[in-house]
Amino acid sequence: MTTSSPRSRRSLVTVGAAALFVLVVHLVGRRLTESGTDLRLLENYVLRGTPDVVLSPRVLMPAAVGTAGVLWGPALAARLPWRHLLGGSAAAAAVWAVALALTSGWGRLTEPLASVYEYPNDVPKVESLGSFLSTYLDSVPPDSPDAWSAHVGGHPAGALLTFVLLDRAGLGGLGWAAALCIAGGALAVPAVLVGVRAVADEEAARAVAPFVVLAPTALFVATSADGFFTFVGTWGIALLAVAAAGEPGRRRDCAALGGGLLLGTGLFLSFGLAALAPLAAAVVVVQHRRIGRPRVLRVLLLGVAGTLVVVALFAAAGYWWFDGLAATDARLATGQALTNRPWSYFVFANVAAGILAVGPAAVAGLGALRRTPLAVLPLGALAGVLISDLTGVVRGETERIWLPFEVWVLVATAFLPARHRRVWLAGGVVLAIVLEVGLRLEW
Incomplete structure (x- = not known):
């Protein structure tokens, strides 16, 4: 990527505006709480957690991992063979997420999933x-x-079914459940790289790799089930991108069908994954000049076919997705999840939580966006976030709920000037450690 002073200034202005936005939301949330409104974010106002600074020698683990990633991550991402980069990025992401979680104690990996609400x-x-x-x-x-x-x-029935099947396979208990969530979140990283290479090129994917690995999103991978949901949705998008990028043939058709199957599966893990539709369409349509409209239509139809296969299988087994959505909406309408959380506040607080999750590098990248095919990835993800936010159904906890979108927003880091990337990468590492040390996050 070439450097330019105007782009750097736009990045700084965007990050400054985002930081001010988060601060204002925090102050408004505190005022609402003081006036008697229960935001149900424990004792915090943006992220769900309790302010409680815990400094111990364990903080050296994420500090060491983060420092190593900042110092050597970009160089390794630039020169590793592609296959090794994919495997290495997943492993590094898992190590980063686990190191952050263990800062709060050795039992932290299973503690979130031990809740009676999980x-x-x-x-x-x-x-x-x-x-x-x-x-x-x-x-x-x-x-x-x-x-x-x-x-x-x-959530739809598929979310619980996943953990039931894990248990019936002889992998019951919180340890295996935590492993599933962590592995899912980590394996979403190579999916993002595959998607970036398909839409743009390998150089862009290599530039993005350290940012996706070391993003503050790792705080919500170990361990929330949304890490696994992210794995399913991200690989669905990646396969559609691969199908649209390659030469026509059986393998590309299989990729399109597989992408649709995964996105269809995602619908039965979280209703919110339906908002991935704009991004799913964008990674295909963006190739229309190169592959032509007939090929675009073919990929989209195969993707839709794959999704409908999953919908039909669940319907045949007795679960109709729209009935599930209606039942969940009715439950939310009579419960505390929405009635005690003012939409007029959370429509902004949701975004503030998302900003903290993706970190300063992604925000800076959004300020540096240019008109290239690669821009459809973060913009398509933001379109999904906007849909989710404006529905009013999601009020709080978006730091984890929006993980399937946040990993694609991180692609904006490819637009950062090369000479500034290490600084922005370090900023994300520092933010993640500060949040882990200063807040008792629920996830």
Whole structure:
């Protein structure tokens, strides 16, 4: 990437404006709380957590990992063979996420999933897989007998089914559940790199790699189930991008179909993943001049076909996605998740949480965007975020809920001037460590 003074200034102005925005939202949230409004963010006002500075020798772990990543990450990303970069980026992302989590204690990796509101808590309630999907909606209403916990009842049946299948495969317990979440979040990183190379080129993917690995998003990978959801959605987008970028043939058609299957699966993990549709379409349509409209249409239709296959399979088993959405909306309307959280505040607080999750480098990259095909990745992700935000259904906790979008927003770092990238990379590392040390985050 070439450097330019105007671009650097735009980046600085964008980051300054974003920091001011987060500060104002924080102050408004504090004022609302003092006046009696329960934002249900524990004792914080943007991220869900409790302010509590805990400094111990364990902070040396993420400090060492982050320093090594800043010093050697860009050079390694530039020269490693492509396959090694994909595997190495996933491994490095897992190490970074685990190192951050362990700063708060050795039991931190399983602690978030031990909550009575999380998926593993409801796994023992599932007696028969044969009737699970057809009877799932019976337990969604909060006043129903043996109602699902908060997270389970607020998601499609596939989310709980994932942990049930893990348990039935002999991998039960919080340790395996945590491993699934961490592995999912880490394996989303190479998917982003594959998608960037398909839409733009390998040089851009290599430039983005250190930022995706070391982003503050890692705070919400170890361990929230959204890490696994991100894996499914990100690889779905990546496969569609690959299908549109390559020469026509059976392998590219299979990639398009596979992308649709994964995105269809994502619909049954989180209702919010439906907002990935603009990004899914963008990574295909952006290639229209090179591959022509007929090929674009073919890839899109194969992707839609793959999604519909998953919808049909769940419907045949007794779970209709739209009925699930309606039941969840009814539950949210009568519960505390929405009624005690003012939309007029969270429509801004959601964005503030997302800004902290992606970190200063991504924000700076957004300020440096140029009109190239690569820009559709962060812009398509932001379109999904906007849809999610304006629906009013998501109020708080977007630092983890928007992980499937945030990883693509990080692609904006490719537009940063090369000589400034290491500084921005360090800024993200510092922010992640400060948040981990200063807040008892729930995830």
